[in-house]
Amino acid sequence: MNPSLKTLVFACRWCPLLGAERAGRERLALPPDFRLIPMECAGAVSPDLILRAFADGAHGVAVMGCHFGGCRHNGANRSAHTRLQLLSAALEAVGIRPARLFVSWGTAHEARQFAGVLSDFQARIRALRKEKDLPLLRGNFTPGHDREMRP
Amino acid sequence: MSALHADKIRAMLDENAVTAVLGLADGVEGHIPRIFTGVAEVDKLKDGPKYPLGKIAWRTLRAMPPGSRLAVVCRTCDSRAIREQEKMGQFPQRAVTCLVVPCDTEQALKCSCSWPAPEQAQGKNPVAGLAAGIRVLLESADRAWLWREHMQRCIKCYGCRNVCPVCVCPECRLEDPSFVRPAALPPSPLPYHLLRALHVADHCVGCGACQDGCPAGIPLLALHKALSGHLFGEAGYLAGTDAPSPLRRGPSHPTGEDRPEWKNCYGICASKGENS
Numbered sequence: 001m002n003p004s005l006k007t008l009v010f011a012c013r014w015c016p017l018l019g020a021e022r023a024g025r026e027r028l029a030l031p032p033d034f035r036l037i038p039m040e041c042a043g044a045v046s047p048d049l050i051l052r053a054f055a056d057g058a059h060g061v062a063v064m065g066c067h068f069g070g071c072r073h074n075g076a077n078r079s080a081h082t083r084l085q086l087l088s089a090a091l092e093a094v095g096i097r098p099a100r101l102f103v104s105w106g107t108a109h110e111a112r113q114f115a116g117v118l119s120d121f122q123a124r125i126r127a128l129r130k131e132k133d134l135p136l137l138r139g140n141f142t143p144g145h146d147r148e149m150r151p
Numbered sequence: 152m153s154a155l156h157a158d159k160i161r162a163m164l165d166e167n168a169v170t171a172v173l174g175l176a177d178g179v180e181g182h183i184p185r186i187f188t189g190v191a192e193v194d195k196l197k198d199g200p201k202y203p204l205g206k207i208a209w210r211t212l213r214a215m216p217p218g219s220r221l222a223v224v225c226r227t228c229d230s231r232a233i234r235e236q237e238k239m240g241q242f243p244q245r246a247v248t249c250l251v252v253p254c255d256t257e258q259a260l261k262c263s264c265s266w267p268a269p270e271q272a273q274g275k276n277p278v279a280g281l282a283a284g285i286r287v288l289l290e291s292a293d294r295a296w297l298w299r300e301h302m303q304r305c306i307k308c309y310g311c312r313n314v315c316p317v318c319v320c321p322e323c324r325l326e327d328p329s330f331v332r333p334a335a336l337p338p339s340p341l342p343y344h345l346l347r348a349l350h351v352a353d354h355c356v357g358c359g360a361c362q363d364g365c366p367a368g369i370p371l372l373a374l375h376k377a378l379s380g381h382l383f384g385e386a387g388y389l390a391g392t393d394a395p396s397p398l399r400r401g402p403s404h405p406t407g408e409d410r411p412e413w414k415n416c417y418g419i420c421a422s423k424g425e426n427s
């Protein structure tokens with residue numbers, strides 16, 4: 001069996017959440033190990049929450065919102081995008097693969113789109129399975145943990 | 152103390168343009184920050200060495216009665232930090248006057264500083280000046296190992312946050328137990344170091360006070376430079392200038408006179424006889 005790939009999805013309720021709900025109703029094949037948190041707006045997803053999700057064991061975090069220009073909250077998705085770019089620069093700086101963060105705007109509105117986008121993302125994280133980047137900086141500093149991971 | 156600055160300070164105190172002056176003076180051992188209010192004491196002020204005065208200026212001004220004005224004799228980094236504090240609305244505009252002592256090349260190299268003198272019209276990319284020994288922290292393929300080794304030495308003293316001149320929130324997320332677990336040592340690097348770096352990213356002036364103050368010798372400046380470099384590359388933004396932060400976008404809806412005239416209610420109220 002594939003080891004679990006814990007994926008956390010923050011979905012804005014105006015667009016990707018509709019896709020997610022429809023995907024569920026249409027019984028599309030969805031990976032079993034993702035959890036979705038509905039948000040009023042993707043702009044409410046603070047990078048802090050994503051850092052916490054990574055520290056608490058998520059292998060990948062996705063933030064999905066409406067297309068640019070389609071935000072119901074005063075273009076907050078653009079601001080979110082700027083913040084998330086900065087977050088990915090921070091991850092990159094300390095050696096965590098920014099590919100673990102997935103950001104998508106207006107691409108998951110339909111059921112099939114949502115299922116497709118999510119499984120693409122999981123394939124991307126699966127490709128990083130052997131990388132030690134995230135486990136290294138997750139904060140498990142107990143002695144011995146090191147030896148296990150040292151290549 | 153340069154004669155030019157000394158004269159300026161004397162004149163400002165004479166005219167009551169400033170209430171007090173913050174600068175360095177001889178202490179028992181080396182230099183210590185001091186606050187002066189009298190013209191006679193100006194001679195005691197010293198130019199150097201580099202000393203983080205930004206946070207001290209902020210604290211001093213907030214402890215002074217409203218309407219007070221402070222002059223600070225400091226380096227460019229601190230003057231830029233004070234500009235950031237002003238932009239964040241920490242005190243009224245022009246409550247602080249900075250008298251800048253430019254840094255020499257040696258000091259600039261030590262700080263990896265891209266903007267050591269105020270005459271420079273505009274700073275350069277903050278990552279450009281990084282020494283090769285520090286650059287490896289941002290570029291080597293196994294830098295996660297390097298960062299891990301550094302970050303596991305952290306004793307969670309909060310020194311990096313306390314000394315930072317632009318870290319001024321009344322409540323700090325680093326003290327929120329749902330982000331930083333109390334009593335866990337060392338703290339988890341992502342919600343501690345990265346979170347702090349992100350929170351100050353668009354205000355960080357690269358003064359290096361956090362790194363210099365860290366008792367564990369963690370190269371925090373490299374992380375901050377990387378983020379400042381990102382904002383410079385993406386938006387041409389440099390902290391300490393008058394430019395607004397790219398992370399704090401204003402309202403995108405038209406405001407002021409462009410707003411629809413609600414008084415008319417587009418005729419809806421009129422039909423009910425309620426129009427004013």
Ligand code: SF4
Nearest residue numbers: 315355356358359361
């Ligand atoms: S270099 Fe460190 S202390 Fe200076 S502004 Fe940036 S985060 Fe704050």
Ligand code: SF4
Nearest residue numbers: 305306308309311365
């Ligand atoms: S100053 Fe250094 S040891 Fe203290 S909390 Fe900051 S990084 Fe950790």
